Amino acid sequence: xxxxxxxxxxxxxxxxxxxxxxxxxxxxxxxxxxxxxxxxxxxxxxxxxxxxxxxxxxxxxxxxxxxxxxxxxxxxxxxxxxxxxxxxxxxxxxxxxxxxxxxxxxxxxxxxxxxxxxxxxxxxxxxxxxxxxxxxxxxxxxxxxxxxxxxxxxxxxxxxxxxxxxxxxxxxxxxxxxxxxxxxxxxxxxxxxxxxxxxxxxxxxxxxxxxxxxxxxxxxxxxxxxxxxxxxxxxxxxxxxxxxxxxxxxxxxxxxxxxxxxxxxxxxxxxxxxxxxxxxxxxxxxxxxxxxxxxxxxxxxxxxxxxxxxxxxxxxxxxxxxxxxxxxxxxxxxxxxxxxxxxxxxxxxxxxxxxxxxxxxxxxxxxxxxxxxxxxxxxxxxxxxxxxxx
Amino acid sequence: xxxxxxxxxxxxxxxxxxxxxxxxxxxxxxxxxxxxxxxxxxxxxxxxxxxxxxxxxxxxxxxxxxxxxxxxxxxxxxxxxxxxx
Amino acid sequence: xxxxxxxxxxxxxxxxxxxxxxxxxxxxxxxxxxxxxxxxxxxxxxxxxxxxxxxxxxxxxxxxxxxxxxxxxxxxxxxxxxxxxxxxxxxxxxxxxxxxxxxxxxxxxxxxxxxxxxxxxxxxxxxxxxxxxxxxxxxxxxxxxxxxxxxxxxxxxxxxxxxxxxxxxxxxxxxxxxxxxxxxxxxxxxxxxxxxxxxxxxxxxxxxxxxxx
Numbered sequence: 001x002x003x004x005x006x007x008x009x010x011x012x013x014x015x016x017x018x019x020x021x022x023x024x025x026x027x028x029x030x031x032x033x034x035x036x037x038x039x040x041x042x043x044x045x046x047x048x049x050x051x052x053x054x055x056x057x058x059x060x061x062x063x064x065x066x067x068x069x070x071x072x073x074x075x076x077x078x079x080x081x082x083x084x085x086x087x088x089x090x091x092x093x094x095x096x097x098x099x100x101x102x103x104x105x106x107x108x109x110x111x112x113x114x115x116x117x118x119x120x121x122x123x124x125x126x127x128x129x130x131x132x133x134x135x136x137x138x139x140x141x142x143x144x145x146x147x148x149x150x151x152x153x154x155x156x157x158x159x160x161x162x163x164x165x166x167x168x169x170x171x172x173x174x175x176x177x178x179x180x181x182x183x184x185x186x187x188x189x190x191x192x193x194x195x196x197x198x199x200x201x202x203x204x205x206x207x208x209x210x211x212x213x214x215x216x217x218x219x220x221x222x223x224x225x226x227x228x229x230x231x232x233x234x235x236x237x238x239x240x241x242x243x244x245x246x247x248x249x250x251x252x253x254x255x256x257x258x259x260x261x262x263x264x265x266x267x268x269x270x271x272x273x274x275x276x277x278x279x280x281x282x283x284x285x286x287x288x289x290x291x292x293x294x295x296x297x298x299x300x301x302x303x304x305x306x307x308x309x310x311x312x313x314x315x316x317x318x319x320x321x322x323x324x325x326x327x328x329x330x331x332x333x334x335x336x337x338x339x340x341x342x343x344x345x346x347x348x349x350x351x352x353x354x355x356x357x358x359x360x361x362x363x364x365x366x367x368x369x370x371x372x373x374x375x376x377x378x379x380x381x382x383x384x385x386x387x388x389x390x
Numbered sequence: 391x392x393x394x395x396x397x398x399x400x401x402x403x404x405x406x407x408x409x410x411x412x413x414x415x416x417x418x419x420x421x422x423x424x425x426x427x428x429x430x431x432x433x434x435x436x437x438x439x440x441x442x443x444x445x446x447x448x449x450x451x452x453x454x455x456x457x458x459x460x461x462x463x464x465x466x467x468x469x470x471x472x473x474x475x
Numbered sequence: 476x477x478x479x480x481x482x483x484x485x486x487x488x489x490x491x492x493x494x495x496x497x498x499x500x501x502x503x504x505x506x507x508x509x510x511x512x513x514x515x516x517x518x519x520x521x522x523x524x525x526x527x528x529x530x531x532x533x534x535x536x537x538x539x540x541x542x543x544x545x546x547x548x549x550x551x552x553x554x555x556x557x558x559x560x561x562x563x564x565x566x567x568x569x570x571x572x573x574x575x576x577x578x579x580x581x582x583x584x585x586x587x588x589x590x591x592x593x594x595x596x597x598x599x600x601x602x603x604x605x606x607x608x609x610x611x612x613x614x615x616x617x618x619x620x621x622x623x624x625x626x627x628x629x630x631x632x633x634x635x636x637x638x639x640x641x642x643x644x645x646x647x648x649x650x651x652x653x654x655x656x657x658x659x660x661x662x663x664x665x666x667x668x669x670x671x672x673x674x675x676x677x678x679x680x681x682x683x684x685x686x687x688x
Contacts, residue, residue: 053582114594115567120576136565136620152625154618156567157598164615168630175633192572195579196592198521200435248639253555253605257593258431265611268556380591380602382614406590409527435589443586 003249016169016388017180018097019332020089022057023223026070028092032329033336036318037364041347043207043219043320045320046093050123051191052198057206058189059221059320061085074145080132082116086186087145087296089224094146097228098235099180101146107178108152110139111185112324115156118190125130159287159376161185162225162327163386167247169229170359179231185328186224193323194220200257202291208321210288210314210346213353218289221320225250225328242335246276247374247386257379259293263301266383270305270375272334273385281310281387282369283343285334288314289321290348294377299354309374313361317347327376331388333373338390343367394466402462406433407438418462426461432461445469481635481662482671486646487542489535489657495655495686496522496542497590497672508655512538519569528590529603530571532650536562536600537607539659540644544608547661549642552668555611558582559640561631563617564649567597573652600648612640622647631662632675647684665669 021032024042035042042059046052047103067076070084073091090108099106112135119125119133132135139152155165162185169181187193197203197220204217229244230236250272252265260266284307286298295314302308315330322329345357345363352360371389399413406429410431420426437459441447447469449455458468488495492511494502501520505674512534516526519541529537546590549558571594578587593599598616605611613634619626628646634640660683662675673679 053585053595114572117572120572121580133569134565135567135618139618140620151619155613155615156596156618157601158596159614168615170629171633175629177629192576192595193578194585195585196575196595199439199587199589199592201438249615251558251560251605251611251614252603253602253609253611254604255430256432256599256606268611282565378598379596381605382598382602405588408524408529410524432593439586439588462595 009096012174012231013233014173014229014231015233015236016242016244016335017099017228017235018093019228019335020092020226021091021223021329021332022061022085022089023322023329024061025318027065027088028312029332029336033333036344039345039347041207041318042221047195051189052118052194056194057204057219058194059219060189061222061361078176079351080116080119080127082186082188083138085224086110086142086184089186089226090146090184091180093182093226093228099228099230101148101182104149105179106182107150107172108142108146108148108182108184109155109169110135110152111155111161111183111328113156113158113161113187114190114323117187117192120192121335153320156378158382159321159326160376160378160382160384163247163326163331163374163376163384166227166229166244166247166327166331167249167384167386168208170244170247173229176314180235181229182226183229183328184224184226185325187323189220189222204290205312207348208290208316209348209350210290210316211353211358212290212349213351215290215292215353217291217315217318221322223319223322223325223329225325225332227328227332227373228389233276241388241390242338245387245389246273247384248272249382249384252381252383254381256381259297259377260381261297263297263304265381266298266301266377267304268376269383269385270301270307270373273373273387274305277387279371279387279389281307281373283337283372283373284312285330285372285374287310288316290316292316294356297377298375299356299358302358308357309359311343311359311361311367313344313346315344317349327374331374331386334374334388338369338372338388341366341369343369349368350381391466391470394469395462398462398466399454401440402437405436416462420461422459424463447472480665481632481675482665483673483675483679483683484542484547484661484663484671484677485545486672487539487657487659488684488686490655491639494503494542496545506652508653523607530568530594531655532570532648533594533600533603534570535650536648537603539648540604540608541655543644543659543661550608553641555609557612557641558610559612559631559634559643560604560610560614561627561643561645562646562648563619563622563627564597564602565618565620566649566651567618568595568599570650570652571595577615622684623682628675628677628680635662635664
C-alpha cells in the first residue's frame, strides 16, 4: 500500500484545469492578460476619505461592475466586498472547469492575509454577525455557498499565502487525498492595511517601479485569483495543460519585517525547488514589490542561485501588491506566459536598480518557454518558491 | 533641556517596549542604532511617530531622520529647535 | 521499506493561566494574559529582550515553543533548515488587529503604530519562533475554527515522509482578547535517541490537546 502511494505520487501530473483573475484590470483572466499586453496599469491615484485622510495610489476593483456581476448570484447587500470578489472569482473558474465541487474528492483552499478586516470599522460593518471578520467564518460561508463536502482550508501566511496554497493543493492531490483542488486567493485595499504600510513609509507616491533604480516603495492592490488544480487531464479544456510541480517554503530567521540582507531564506527555497523539480528555468516571476529592500534581497537570492541571466519580471506594476491574492494571480500570469510563449514586461521598470544585475524583462516579447519559477517573500521572514511547466 | 531628555527617555522606553531598561540605562549621547541600544528599522519608524504624536514634528527626509534619530541628545536638540516641547 | 515511525517528544498546553509540559503542571499564575505571559517568561529564566516587543499571540507561541523544545537537544541534532513549523488558530492576529484599528479610529488622533502593525499577521508568531531558535525550514500558518489535529497530522506527516523536514514544531496558538489557548507539539522520527512520550498519530494529538490522558 505504501509502495502504491509512492508510485501514485511519482506519476501524478497536477494540471491547471482553469483559472480566474479579478482586479482593477478586469473580471476574467483573458481580460486581465489583454490589458497587461496593452501595458495598462490598474494603479491610480485615489481620493477616498473612507480609506485614507490623504490621497493615495492603489489598484482597486470596480465596485459597480463587481456588484452587477455578483447580483446574478445573490444579493450584493448580503455579502461583504471581500466575499463578493472571492465568490465571483471562484464561480468564473468553476464554470470553465469540468469538475464537481460537491464531490468529496474536491477540496477548496482559501488564501488571504486579512480577509474581511474592514469589518473592524463599525461604519463599514453592517452585518450583525460578530464572527464575520474571522477567516474561518469566510471558509464556512464558502462551504455553504458552493455546497462543499468539507470546509475549505485557509492559508494565512503573509504575502506567500497564495503560492503556499498552490503548493499544498498539489501536495494533497499527490497524496491521493483529492482529485481536484480549487485554490482561491484574495485581499482588499483597506484603511487597515493602507494606514499600516503608511506607518512603514513603504508606499510609493505613484505607480510602483519594481527593480528600478528610483523605486520608492510598493503600491497596494486588491483582487482575487482562482486556480483549479486537477490530476485528471480530461478536465483541462484549454490547450495549455500547464503542470504544477514541486514547491517549498522557508524562513529567514532574521527579522519579522525586514528581508534578510543575504537573501538566505529565499535562496534556500529556490535551491530546494530547482533540485526537486530537476528542470531548467526559462523564466522567473519574481515578487518585486518595488521596496528598496525587497527587490535588493531578491537580486541577491537570484544571483546566489545562479539565475541572474534568466529573464524575470514583476507584475506589481500592473496590479499592485495584492497580498493574499498575489501568488495566485502571478502563477496564473506565469501559466499564460508559458501557454503563449510570451514574456510580459515589468511595468514601471526603466533603469537597473539592484546591486546584483538581473535580466529584467522590459517590454513584452515572445520567447520559447517551458518552465516558470514563481518566488515570493513576506513578513515574518517567510519565503516560497514553486515551479510550473508545460 | 535635562527635563526634556528625561521625558524622552521615558517615552522611548514606553513606545519601544524596552521593558527591562530604566532611563539610567540609556546614555543620552550613545547611538540608538547599530551600536548602543541597537534599535532596528521598526523602532526607527516608531520614533518617527513619537516625534509627530508628542511633539508635532514631521521629519523631511530619510537623511534628516538618520541625523535626528542618532541619539537621545540629537532628538532632544531637534525638538528644542523646532517643536512645541 | 521500513515504515517510519514518528513520536511526540514533548507537548505543551498553555490555558487558564496554567502551563503543562507533557501532562505535568509546571507553572500557574493568576493575572491577565499579558501579565501571565510575563510571569511565565520570568519563570523560564531566559534573557530575550525582544519578548517584550511581541504582541500577545507571539508571546504565547514563543513561550509554548520554549517548553516543547526543552531537553530535546534539537540545535545539536538538527540543522535549522530541517526543522519545520506548522501552526494554526481561529482568530489570526485579531487581538493586535483591534489595537491597530483603534489607532486609526479617529481622524483627530490618527497615529498608526508600525510596531503594532507589524504584528497584524498570523504568521509573525512563526517568524518570532524561527528567529529565537534559528529555524530556517518549511513553515505554514492555517486558520480553522477549532484545532483539527487530523488535518495538521496529514500535512506534517507528508513533510516528514518526504524528508522536507526532519522534525516539526506544530500545533495551535490562539489569542483573542482574554481568551488564549496553546497546544504545541515537537515531533521527531523515532530513533534510539528520541524519548517520545507517545506515537505521532491524530487521535493522540487530540487526546493530549484535550488533556484527556
